[in-house]
Amino acid sequence: MSTTELAPGANLAALRKERGWSQAYLARKASVSVSLLSKIEVGDRALTPAVAAALSKPLGLTMAEVLGKAAVARDSGEHLAALRSAVRDYDLPAQHEVHGDRIATALETARRFRDDVQLTQLLAILPKLLRDATTLAHSANTVEAWAGLSDVYSIVYWIAARHRWMDMADLAVTRQRWAVEQRANPLGAAMAARDRAGAYLNGGDFEGGLTIVDRAITAAQSSLSGQDRAFAVGVLNLRGMTLAGRLRDKAEGKREAERHVASAAAAAEWFDRDWNRHMIFGPQNTATHVLATRLDLGKPHEALSAAEDIDTVLDGLPPTRVASTRINMARAQLDVGDRDGALENLTLAWGVAPQMARIHPMGREVFRVVSSLHRRSNPELLRLSKLSGITL
Known part of the structure; x- marks a missing residue:
C-alpha cells in the first residue's frame, strides 16, 4: 500500500486498516490523541515527520515507511534493479579498464541530476557509474578514487532516501563509510x-x-x-x-x-x-x-x-533545496491558516522540481490537506491533482 498513489495521511489510514486496528487502539499505542489521528486520516491535519515517527513504532515500521515508499517511473524498474545489483557487488570490481577522467565527468553529471532533481535521468546512469567507480577504487587504490566511490554511494543514498527505499538507503551509507575508510x-x-x-x-x-x-x-x-x-x-x-x-x-x-x-x-x-x-x-x-x-x-x-x-x-x-523549502513554507502557511499561500508555494515547488514534488511526502501531504480544506473550485488544485495523482 505504501506507494506514491497515497499521500502520507492516507497511507497511514491504509496501514492501520490492514492490521484491523481502530484509531483508538493505534493512538493509545503511539501516545497520540485520537482526535489528532482522526484529523490526519481524513485530511484535516498534515501527518508530520515527528508524529509519523511516533506512529511507526507500534506499526513495526520506519518513519519513512509510514510516510509511504515512492514508486519509480514506469520505465525505470530495470535501472533500479541494476542499481541494487551494483550495490551488492561492492567488492567485485570488473576486469576491464576504466578511466578516471570519464568517471569524474559521469560523477559531475550525477551531481547535477541530483541537484536539479532529475530523478529518472539520475537512476539511469547510477548503476554503471557505481560499477565503474568501484572498479577504479580497487585498481587505483588512491584517496581520490575511494573518495569518488564514497561520493557515488552518497548519491545512491540520496535517491534511495528521497523514495523512502530504506533498505537501499541503509546499505548505501554502510558502503559509503566503508569506502571512505579505505584511505584516510x-x-x-x-x-x-x-x-x-x-x-x-x-x-x-x-x-x-x-x-x-x-x-x-x-x-x-x-x-x-x-x-x-x-x-x-x-x-x-x-x-x-x-x-x-x-x-x-x-x-x-x-x-x-x-x-x-x-x-x-x-x-x-x-x-x-x-x-x-x-x-x-x-x-x-x-x-x-x-x-x-x-x-x-x-x-x-x-x-x-x-x-x-x-x-x-x-x-x-539548486532546485533540490528550493523545492523542499517551498514545500516547508507551504506547510507553515497551512498551519497558520493561509491555504492560498500554501497552494501558491506548492505550485512554485512543482514548477522548479516537478519530479521531487511528486514524491516528496510533505509536498503530497500538504496538497492533500489543502485540497480537503478548500471550499471552492480552484483550477490550480485541479492541475496539481492531476500532476500528483492525488484525487480531490
Whole structure:
C-alpha cells in the first residue's frame, strides 16, 4: 500500500486498516490523541515527520515507511534493479579498464541530476557509474578514487532516501563509510556521517542520529582546518538541527536545535556564498534549515518570519533545496491558516522540481490537506491533482 498513489495521511489510514486496528487502539499505542489521528486520516491535519515517527513504532515500521515508499517511473524498474545489483557487488570490481577522467565527468553529471532533481535521468546512469567507480577504487587504490566511490554511494543514498527505499538507503551509507575508510579522508568521513545520520532521521531514530552527528563534529574539528573544517562542521550541524527539531520532547528539541543553529551560523561565516562540495553549505542553506527546524518544533509563525526574504535566500540554490523549502513554507502557511499561500508555494515547488514534488511526502501531504480544506473550485488544485495523482 505504501506507494506514491497515497499521500502520507492516507497511507497511514491504509496501514492501520490492514492490521484491523481502530484509531483508538493505534493512538493509545503511539501516545497520540485520537482526535489528532482522526484529523490526519481524513485530511484535516498534515501527518508530520515527528508524529509519523511516533506512529511507526507500534506499526513495526520506519518513519519513512509510514510516510509511504515512492514508486519509480514506469520505465525505470530495470535501472533500479541494476542499481541494487551494483550495490551488492561492492567488492567485485570488473576486469576491464576504466578511466578516471570519464568517471569524474559521469560523477559531475550525477551531481547535477541530483541537484536539479532529475530523478529518472539520475537512476539511469547510477548503476554503471557505481560499477565503474568501484572498479577504479580497487585498481587505483588512491584517496581520490575511494573518495569518488564514497561520493557515488552518497548519491545512491540520496535517491534511495528521497523514495523512502530504506533498505537501499541503509546499505548505501554502510558502503559509503566503508569506502571512505579505505584511505584516510576526514572530509569524506564527515559527509558519510552526515548521510548515516540521515538514515537514522528517516528511520525515526532522532536521538541516535544526534549521537552520530555530535561524534562526527568532534572528529571533524580535530582532523580538519580552515574552510574544510567549517564546511564539514556546518553540514553536520544542518543535519543536527533537523534531527533536533523532530524530537518528541519539544523542550529538549529546542535546546538541541539552538545549539546546532548557533554552530552552523558560526561555520557559515566562513563563506560569502554557499559551497556545493558533496553537499551544500553556507549562509543560504543554513537559513533554509532554520526555517524547517522552526516548523518542526511547532513554531510556524517563527518559520515564516525566517522566510521573510525567502527569494534572496533561495537565489542561486539548486532546485533540490528550493523545492523542499517551498514545500516547508507551504506547510507553515497551512498551519497558520493561509491555504492560498500554501497552494501558491506548492505550485512554485512543482514548477522548479516537478519530479521531487511528486514524491516528496510533505509536498503530497500538504496538497492533500489543502485540497480537503478548500471550499471552492480552484483550477490550480485541479492541475496539481492531476500532476500528483492525488484525487480531490
